[in-house]
Amino acid sequence: MTKFDDHPTVRWWREQPVAQTRVRLNAESLRSLCLEAGADDVGFVELDREAIVDQRSDILAAFAPTQTLISIVCRMNRENVRTPARSVANVEFHANYEEVNEVARTIVKMLTQIGVRGLYPSAGFPMEMDRFPGKIWVVSHKPVAVAAGLGHMGLHRNVIHPKFGNFISLGTILIDSEVTAYDQPINFNPCIDCKLCVAACPVGAIAPDGHFNFSACYTHNYRELMSGFTDWTETIADSKSARDYRQNVTASESASMWQSLSFKANYKAAYCLAACPAGEDVIAPFLSDRKGFVREIVKPLQDKLEPIYVVPGSDAEAYVARRFPHKTIRRVSSGIRPQSIPGFLFGLPLLFQRDQSKGLNAIYHFTFFGAEAHQATVTIGNRAVHVERGHTGKADLAIVADSQTWLGFLAKEQNLVWALLRRQIRIKGSLKLLQAFGKCFPA
DSSP states (O other): OOTTTTOHHHHHHHTSOGGGTTOOBOHHHHHHHHHHTTOSEEEEEETTOGGGGGGHHHHHHHOTTOOEEEEEEEEOOHHHHHSSOHHHHHHHHHHHHHHHHHHHHHHHHHHHHTTOOEEOOOSSSOOOGGGTTSOOOSSOHHHHHHHTTSOEEOTTSSEEBTTTBTOEEEEEEEESSOBSOOOOOOSSOOOOOOOHHHHHOTTOOBOTTSOBOHHHHHHHHTTTSTHHHHHHHHHHHHOSSHHHHHHHSOHHHHHHHHHHHHSOOOOSOOHHHHHOOOSTTTSHHHHHOHHHHIIIIIHHHHHOOOEEEEOTTSHHHHHHHHHOTTSEEEEOOOOOOOOSHHHHHHHHHHHOOGGGGTTOOEEEEEEEETTSOEEEEEEEETTEEEEEESOOSOOSEEEEEEHHHHHHHHTTOSOHHHHHHTTSEEEEEOHHHHHHHHHHSOO
16 A cells, blocks of 8 residues: 555545546645645646647647646755855756656656556656757646746746745646646736846846847856757867867866766756745845845856856857956857758747847848748847748848758858859848848857
8 A cells, every 4th residue: 555545536536436437636635646745836727728728739749638737846945056056056956857757757656546647748858859959848837837826937937936936846747637626827926026137147148128038048058958068069070189179168168068968967057046036935035135135145146257158249248248257258159050941930039139130120031942942021120030921021131042051051061152153042132131130140
């Protein structure tokens, strides 16, 4: 007998007639089971909820019988996350992900005993890397957690739990049964708009007006994951000798990459998590002594001497030079290489550098032929980018390109001038507009 054999949910299910094996699970009993399994909070969302409709096809592809999503929260040790010693923070991140996965696994095992089928995608890594650089995760845990009433997204794009703050990890369980009651989003946002995440971010990825520079965050914080690893391996491949390699990669960077490969990948910052004071269990020190909170928590992160990884010509590079001149700028590639035309178009809003687009107001028409035939309109204006299918409006610059040649050009494997001469890429309009376009999406 396991410790769950006498749980109310288990007893209730076993008392049901065989003909009722598809009855809905009692929400309160299921909630109790999840908390006893180790979750610190839990919420339930029906598959057809409008807030997660964009995930429906991915969820059903992973587990076709899905009817309900169970969202779970596990708390972190916030002092580990706050320290400038990022090795300590990374141990906490990885341990917490493992805890979420183990709690989810326990819940699925218990539900299996009563005839409920369930599946739990990873809380962090591993992911579906065959899809890279597209959407590699099975479930987007954050919108599910928000829909389940477990918090709201803060300015820093992390879910803030009303009690635990943003010192949490999220997990999602897919089950094939309905639940008697579903949760709804909470009616307030725990984010207090203190802007400390803005102040702490070393690459300026979080703007005071709410803009988020995905590329800046991705290039630095995830330097030793995914694309950063790709850039590192390409640096090795391009090096003519060991001495040449050492001129591009420092000894500490090689050691750090080795540590990530032998242990687990290290996040370079996540300072936005460390600095956030929101949440009932977290906010007291900030309210009682705001200057002291900044001095103890935020200032050490700002003052830390460390390498900051940026794409050359990006907004992040200019931000670091202006805001943190004592930190060392390391110019690297984002490592993102579109593998398809849809991937290229999907990535444009993520890689867009709005400060590089100042003064640019233009409509670009793309027509791709060959292996991938697509038409798209990219509009850049007022420091924003908008991508849509087909051709709309009057183009200031029209680009017609063989799809594979264009992808090769983006990967720096094709020469633009040669492609123009061979008419594999054709341009109607000013070449200056093409240069301006490239400036908005530095490689």
